Amino acid sequence: MTATVDTLVEAKPKPSFFGKKEKRAVLDPLWDDNPISLQVLGICSALAVTIKVEQTLFMCGAVIFVLCMSNVLISLMRDLIPNNIRIIVMLTVISSVVTIVSLILQAYAFDISKALSVFVGLIVTNCIVMGRAEAFAMANRPWRSFLDGLGNALGYTWILIAVAVFRELLGDGKVLGARIIPESWYMDQGGWYVNNGLMVLAPGAFILLGVIIWIQRAISGYSEDN
């Protein structure tokens, strides 16, 4: 929770439905303030669940749901929460939402819930969720908190999907289970191609993530110094 995140403090009592601040709440985390590539949060799940695109999509769906729900719930309760137990209250809310997601997955996507194993439960410890609750939802209205949650979850989602597409393509020759690299290219079929086994392992994800952060920072001109 060491992330430096800017809190948007409400200046006027009359907020517009989708004004400048709302727009910023959604768009900033996508690029300029991306939770993964700039704040470097939530890396654990980014490495663990990006082997196949399908798993990643379900994981990201779960994170979107959890972030939006927890932000809205915390924001609704923000004036009631006593300051000295706020972290525990947030954690209770977040874990309840995560448990609900986990139950829904078990009921409607059992295979995926087995493939994601512990990582659904570990959304509780994803720093992005806690970070947004503490830094944003505690100080903002529900609608804006919802947009902030959505923005951050989407910022997390696009990076994970980018990593997953490359990992599945290079590690398995497929994307979303559909074959992209033809069978006939493979060495054991008499071709010249071999899957990159490193991509299926966590270090492969680390390298890809590094490359994505590099490209993104090169474009946005971000530097650690300023």
Added chain:
Amino acid sequence: MNKNSNTYVVLFAASVCVVLAAGLAATFHGLKTRIDSNKLFDKQRNVLIACGLYDPTAGEKPRADLEAMFTKVQPKVLEFFKSEVEEEYRERGELRKRKVNKITRAEDSGIKLEDLEKERRKNPDRILGEVYVAEDGGKKIYCIPISGYGLWSWLYGFLALEEDRNTVRGITFYKHGETPGLGGEVDKAWWQNNWKGKKIHDSSGKLVSITVLKGQGNEFAPDGHKVDGISGATITSNGVTKFVKADLKKYEVYFKGVN
């Protein structure tokens, strides 16, 4: 009321807990039947995989097909009975005898598979266990549940034996909480395939079970009682060795009595 007073903090914390707990309980209650049916199907699917009747790596099959396949498998709930037997053992080079309680008899209990859990809760002293008898090309396959402790968690799976009740046909794990990528690899086909064709009895017919060991891929190929372990998962592997042996011992009387 002062938001930072102890009374407020305690009341607030208590009401948050009650509200969230009620929400969770309602969600769980609403989804329970679906989750239970998914879990049951997952078990059936794993019986089919262990028996070698279904190979998901060669192509997934829809749930309805697998459920139809499972109707051909005959589950039976056995009851095991213990009695005192004399056993020889060695202490400081001397051959001694002692009396031990051992499973000596297995009978068809007549309990239906779906009532097994209920019966277990009602009479925890009864030693019960299911066996799934399947058939492939006129030959019988015997599939028994295996379960025990690994590193972090209790593992649940199935072990299927060929008609000779000696050769392993397949092993699966359908529920565990081992570390993904390490001990968690027990539920992956690449490791489970190592078990196929291994023997649980030695040439004299004594039960030796199968040991999971550290070794090179094919080093154990000539030895029918050892399986290459998973790197970084020694404790899970030792756990598997231990409980597979215990479960095979339990079912040994049943296997001996089958013709």
